[in-house]
Amino acid sequence: MLRGGRHNGAMAGSLIADLDRDPAAVADMFDAVAPRYDIVNDCLSLGQARTWRAAVVRALAPRPGELLLDAAAGTATSSLPLAATGARVIACDFSQGMLAHARIRVGRIADGSDQSGSVQLIAGDTLALPFADHAFDAVTISFGLRNTVNPAAALTELRRVTRPGGRLVVCEFATPVRPLLRTVYREYLMGVLPAVAGAVSGRSQPYGYLARSIREWPSQSELADKIRATGWDAVAWRNLSGGIVALHRACRGGVR
Numbered sequence: 001m002l003r004g005g006r007h008n009g010a011m012a013g014s015l016i017a018d019l020d021r022d023p024a025a026v027a028d029m030f031d032a033v034a035p036r037y038d039i040v041n042d043c044l045s046l047g048q049a050r051t052w053r054a055a056v057v058r059a060l061a062p063r064p065g066e067l068l069l070d071a072a073a074g075t076a077t078s079s080l081p082l083a084a085t086g087a088r089v090i091a092c093d094f095s096q097g098m099l100a101h102a103r104i105r106v107g108r109i110a111d112g113s114d115q116s117g118s119v120q121l122i123a124g125d126t127l128a129l130p131f132a133d134h135a136f137d138a139v140t141i142s143f144g145l146r147n148t149v150n151p152a153a154a155l156t157e158l159r160r161v162t163r164p165g166g167r168l169v170v171c172e173f174a175t176p177v178r179p180l181l182r183t184v185y186r187e188y189l190m191g192v193l194p195a196v197a198g199a200v201s202g203r204s205q206p207y208g209y210l211a212r213s214i215r216e217w218p219s220q221s222e223l224a225d226k227i228r229a230t231g232w233d234a235v236a237w238r239n240l241s242g243g244i245v246a247l248h249r250a251c252r253g254g255v256r
């Protein structure tokens with residue numbers, strides 16, 4: 001099943017500030033933040049991350065036995081709620097550091113929790129996924145598309161591995177709908193977020209990057225256009241937390 005390597009992504013436009021020319025630097029940055037990734041996330045999202053993940057599960061609507069891909073799965077925090085539905089989940093990421101933490105987390109669940117599904121961890125690049133065409137019933141990517149050096153290539157690759165009639169859900173930071181929230185959020189992103197994340201994680205550089213990458217990310221309608229442009233059908237989105245996050249859904253058309 002394996003094909004492609006870890007750092008063979010094509011180059012994109014300038015979506016991401018200073019790391020956009022170097023997938024290896026992106027992977028290294030996630031290796032470095034991996035030990036504190038989940039705790040920092042919970043702090044920065046003020047606990048909202050859990051509700052966003054539950055919304056992803058509802059939007060993807062997995063059926064028991066379906067095979068799902070969670071691309072750029074990181075520590076598998078986005079994968080486990082999917083597996084809890086009884087679906088089989090492949091969690092794929094190119095950061096060995098994030099996967100090491102995923103291994104611990106998935107192992108702990110397998111040791112006796114109530115989550116009934118299964119998660120398999122695979123190292124791989126979202127821009128050159130190590131899976132056959134049409135391999136998955138549904139694919140999803142949470143807070144990962146923005147981090148790939150070429151989001152359009154990632155969406156095309158996700159479509160390649162989805163069966164005709166299969167589904168896509170993208171969960172990403174977005175543009176708050178109300179002007180007041182937009183202003184407060186921008187201040188939070190550029191001021192509070194790097195400082196808090198730096199204090200909790202002991203590193204500030206990655207979170208400066210995080211803030212800039214969110215600020216430069218397309219709006220909800222622009223992202224919908226990009227998804228459509230890569231061949232996905234029936235593209236729609238809904239805002240979460242006032243548009244701080246958006247879920248984009250799409251289908252892969254065609255005959256099975």
Ligand SMILES: C[S@@+](CC[C@H](N)C(=O)[O-])C[C@H]1O[C@@H](n2cnc3c(N)ncnc32)[C@H](O)[C@@H]1O
Nearest residue numbers: 030072073074078094095125126142144147148
């Ligand atoms: C912000 S984390 C999101 C992790 C997880 N999906 C979640 O919701 O917590 C972004 C992840 O994208 C991964 N990533 C970025 N570009 C990638 C690529 N081209 N291929 C595979 N993983 C990638 C990083 O290694 C990192 O684990």
